[in-house]
Amino acid sequence: MSEIYQLHVNGESRDVLDASPGESLLYVLRERLGLMGSKGACEQGECGSCSVMLDEQLVCGCLVLAAGAVGQRIVTIEGIAPVGAPSDVQQAFVDAGAVQCGFCTPGLIMATHSLLERSPSPSEMEIREELSGNVCRCTGYGRIIDAVQRVAVARRGVS
């Protein structure tokens, strides 16, 4: 059994061919559309590595059926900034030492962009609570919090 449907990903309409209807959005993004930036580490919504935006809502791509995302605007890590021209959040993660193995990083970048859109000056506790759905095994989170705070400060300086 297979289906053909379209997904709206990073501003483009993409055909999904020969898909089984049971495939998760994460699987389709990675294996059918070649968007490997979203990562799978638990496949049950616990780690946040697969975080993507679905109609401006941060979701775990592993918990969403791809066929159920038809008609919604999907933004993945590849849609945040062109390769080689990192966003302020991406650059801050690198500069602050918030990246080690980097497997959790794309999901955390998505979650951080989402957080700072909604709350430009989050308190440290707000950062911890908002990002607590994203697990990092390398950093112990300290440098990530620093990165988020750096972006918040820099954006205030600009505006």
Place this chain on the structure above:
Amino acid sequence: MTDTDLGTAAATFDGTHSGLAGRLGDSVARPDGVPKAQGSYQFSGDLTADGFLWGATLRSPHPYARIVRIDVSGAWKIDGVAAVITAEDVPGKATYGLISQDQPVFASDIVRFHGEPVAAVAADHPETCRRALAAIVVEYEVLTPLTDPEQAVDGSFPPIHPDGNIVRHQRIIRGDQSIEGPIIVEGTYEMGRQDQAFLGLEAALAIPAPGGAGVELYVATQWLHEDRKQIAACLGMPEDNVRLVLGGVGGAFGAREDISLQVHTCMLALRTGRPVKIQYDRAESFHGHVHRHPCTVWMRHHAGTDGRIRRIEARFLFDGGAYASTSSAVLINGITHTQGPYQCENATVHGWAVRTNNLPSGAMRGFGVVQAAFAHEGQMDKLAAAVGVDPVEIRLRNAMQRGDRLITGQVVDNVAPVARLIRETAALPLPTQPVGGTDHDPMRLPGGAGRTADERHIVRGIGWGVGIKNLMYSEAFDDFSTARVRLADGVASVKFATVEVGQGFITIVGQIARTVLGVGEVVLETIDTQIGSAGSTSASRQTWMSGGAVDGACRLVRERLFELVAAKYQLAAVQLEIDGTDVVDTLGTLRIPVAEATAGILIEETFEHHHVPTEDLDEDGQGNCHTAFAFVAHRAVVDVDPELGLVKVVQIATAQDVGRALNPLSVVGQIEGGIAQGVGLAVMEELLQVNGIVKNATFTDYLLPTFLDMPDVVISLVEEPDPHAPMGAKGVGEPPTVSSTPAVVAAIRDALGKDLHRVPVRPSDICF
């Protein structure tokens, strides 16, 4: 939250940077940071090849059973299945293993742990693989598993493996065995099974050579050359026909030191003649790699009335699980660190690493020393209480110094600033916020988002943990590393097989080359087996070993550069040095940019770094078995809800002996990350087995510290360059996990006034 000045990590590693920033001692940003943050970095699980097939593994549902019959015919009937393999199909050696090759590629007659591989398939889609695995019929005669390691020691359980149930026994007998008291403290300390839980799941892509003459494997591992040796043996191929290329590694922490999917992936690719990719899911990962050894340690300390240790008696029992892996080395690490970072002349220690039908145990950050530290630090607090001094004072009175001996007789000939570490940690500020914070935010309380705790009932405690950790490999093993450096037109290219797992080795490679050679641009070549071994990314060894190799190769290149420049300008080579990005004559007669001095020439040198030789232990556990040591101190502050059994770790303060911080930002990352794993072991992380059956192989049930669980970390880097270390730098990865766990547990004991002797500390341990 650190008081360390990290400076600005401004330099990006794009090859355009040519100033002085980015040299040793600077907080340089990772060269792979931007690709990782943009999602364009390729992890091993992101790799694909034209026409590749998916592979998957059938695993035993039983911890111990005899295989009566395997019928794979059902799998072949499913459309899209391209290969089905079992033990009968292994072309070469049927078993593998890091130290002894006792683990089957596929079980053929007996399965010895829950999740042991029995067969594998290759097919066109993961779902086809799942159906094919379900169609394989395996008839088992279920056996009663050996799950209590004591039954392995006492011989009451028949051997579950031809090599027997005892992997290794070693004793340490030193000094006067008759010393007793006058102060005697005793305890038994247990540690549950911790999983490394790296986020980047096991994944590999194998590409067969035409005609099946060889195979190329892209894999996330810790040691390419060791993998290749084991894979080639199992494939029945010369090592030269097997090329390994490092796939992007999403964390390791010891779990990638052993073979998991490597041989299976290669076999499926060779069998089908097509590229094959295997990617574990989280549940399979919990079954598919080794874990930290569950361990029971009994210790009895004899001390003077002043609290000075006179003799230690100890017994260690490491549960090695079904196969040997590195258990024999973990055992030696554990027992040789019995005394901790304290002076002790007399000891009686017995240690066992045994085989059971539990999951195989092997390497995890801290490697046996975590188990020792949990015990010796519990003992130090008991000793402090017995002689009536505080936890800091008892540790200062016993603190080891350079030149002291381990209970193996080995002289600790490294910088050993134990007393300084304790004092610097004690001087770090305590949390300024009271229980619940001045804002009374319930998120600050134990239980956090559950909002279950009542602020008025919370008690705060403070505890200490101080640790010693050996660096590099031990027991006469020469774990050398190799690097090749090419210098041409002001650009240095560096080749090595050192595995980057996220720790930041590739960052310091550029820093070393820029410092030694004065170059701006440093090119890192592909990390693969097309050069000599780098040894494993483990044992806190790569900065010392592979850093030493890169440094050595750069220095050889620099010597030749100076010879060329000296000849050209009729100067003495010994008068030349690198100043920033210039070659200069110390007499002040010459200053030319390195780029100009190297225009049109190519200098290439390869260097192997070897550490000082080590020895095997004799039958009484005496010998210079270790290479070097690093030290660390931790102070933990916790808030505990005694009624609900909940713990909130509020702060960890630490001073760590780093030798020299080659990249302070990177060092801080290692310290904070290592502490996170220590905190996890203290209060939440345990992979549970009941009668050998794994009960919680998911991230829903195996708990990892989140942003809300991690405390503030306050850090003091103690920099006393070690004379034996290349560049003066000690390995920094493991010490943070060694004594952070006992510090947290000591803080919980302090809060409750209750003895706790097992980690992770569970709510029931607190309430009942």
